[in-house]
Amino acid sequence: MGYLSYTLIALILGLSTSVLLKKSSTQREIKGKSVVIIGASSGIGKETDIQNRFLYIFFSNNNVMPVFIALEFAREGANLVLNARRESVLESVVQECKNINKDIKIVTVAGDITESKTQELVIQSTINKFKSIDFLVINAGAISVKSISEILEINPERIISGSENEILENQVPKTEKLKSALTKIMDINFYAPVEISSLFLPYLIKNQGSIIVVSSMAGIIGAPTRSLYSASKFALNGYFNSLRMELAKYKVHVALICPGTVNTNLRLSAVDINTDTPKSGGGDGHSMDNISGSKSGKLEPQTCAKYIVEAGKRNSLLVCIPFSYQISVYINTFFPSLVDYFAKKKYGYL
Numbered sequence: 001m002g003y004l005s006y007t008l009i010a011l012i013l014g015l016s017t018s019v020l021l022k023k024s025s026t027q028r029e030i031k032g033k034s035v036v037i038i039g040a041s042s043g044i045g046k047e048t049d050i051q052n053r054f055l056y057i058f059f060s061n062n063n064v065m066p067v068f069i070a071l072e073f074a075r076e077g078a079n080l081v082l083n084a085r086r087e088s089v090l091e092s093v094v095q096e097c098k099n100i101n102k103d104i105k106i107v108t109v110a111g112d113i114t115e116s117k118t119q120e121l122v123i124q125s126t127i128n129k130f131k132s133i134d135f136l137v138i139n140a141g142a143i144s145v146k147s148i149s150e151i152l153e154i155n156p157e158r159i160i161s162g163s164e165n166e167i168l169e170n171q172v173p174k175t176e177k178l179k180s181a182l183t184k185i186m187d188i189n190f191y192a193p194v195e196i197s198s199l200f201l202p203y204l205i206k207n208q209g210s211i212i213v214v215s216s217m218a219g220i221i222g223a224p225t226r227s228l229y230s231a232s233k234f235a236l237n238g239y240f241n242s243l244r245m246e247l248a249k250y251k252v253h254v255a256l257i258c259p260g261t262v263n264t265n266l267r268l269s270a271v272d273i274n275t276d277t278p279k280s281g282g283g284d285g286h287s288m289d290n291i292s293g294s295k296s297g298k299l300e301p302q303t304c305a306k307y308i309v310e311a312g313k314r315n316s317l318l319v320c321i322p323f324s325y326q327i328s329v330y331i332n333t334f335f336p337s338l339v340d341y342f343a344k345k346k347y348g349y350l
Helices: 003-021 065-075 087-100 116-130 148-152 156-161 164-170 175-206 227-250 301-314 323-334 336-346
Strands: 034-038 079-084 106-110 135-139 210-214 253-259 318-321
Touching (some): 034 065, 034 116, 065 087, 065 301, 079 087, 079 116, 106 116, 116 175, 135 175, 148 175, 156 164, 175 210, 175 227, 210 227, 227 253, 253 301
Parallel strands (some): 034 079
């Protein structure tokens, strides 16, 4: 393939990506909208803003981001529906939001959003209080931090150097652990977002609403020790990209937000480590220091929350943050081995 062919391909990719990344010049009115935040007691979900005909739903699990999203929306005068597992934590978030804006209306729903009874209760509480739904923001927050060989409890080095008997006796893959971790992460990161968005879909179509899905760069480019997490996010991106095209003729907007590593403690509650340990560290001897991943340059959840609200205002289709991650998407198209190198370096696999 000649230089001209590569140039044309690069131009086409650049133009198509710019369409995905572009923002509408018309801003949606946020004040007075109804905002439902799922997983609002921790994670990004605590810091974002808005307030009458728009509904945002944030989904998360053990993730500080939803809390920041809630605060951001409270600043702009949003009426909120907050969901998390623990009622006591929800009450503290309500107080923080009220400290920002005492005039907003807030409803809380305690429960596990992966369970159908909680999903139904969130919908009923929202419709009973605010009558309509216009914005759905989904922030799924479970992660995995082990390599596949670690999850299966096999040792590649011993397999290479050992005999066939060694494989049969000591290197039998523990597939039940893989299945358990995969089920957990898919329930939280994929099935629950699909289910909750499906239940709200008639209301979103009726009001020409918007769905904002907080995904991850791991749903675009894979990485070592993040195989299960990446699989769940690839599934999430594929589903909502397809849904966006299906709903476009009904003027329902769907956006994907794909941040890099965010500065939260989410890794300590990973689905593939034992979490029945003291709060100072993860299970299986894991801590924030010895779990592979970024040690510096991580995004602050407050920053992510602002991008999420901005995506709703501007009808953005795809937002990759920080900007350097947008560049990595382009590079991966032509030089995937280079992106592989940096991913392996980041996660200690060189």
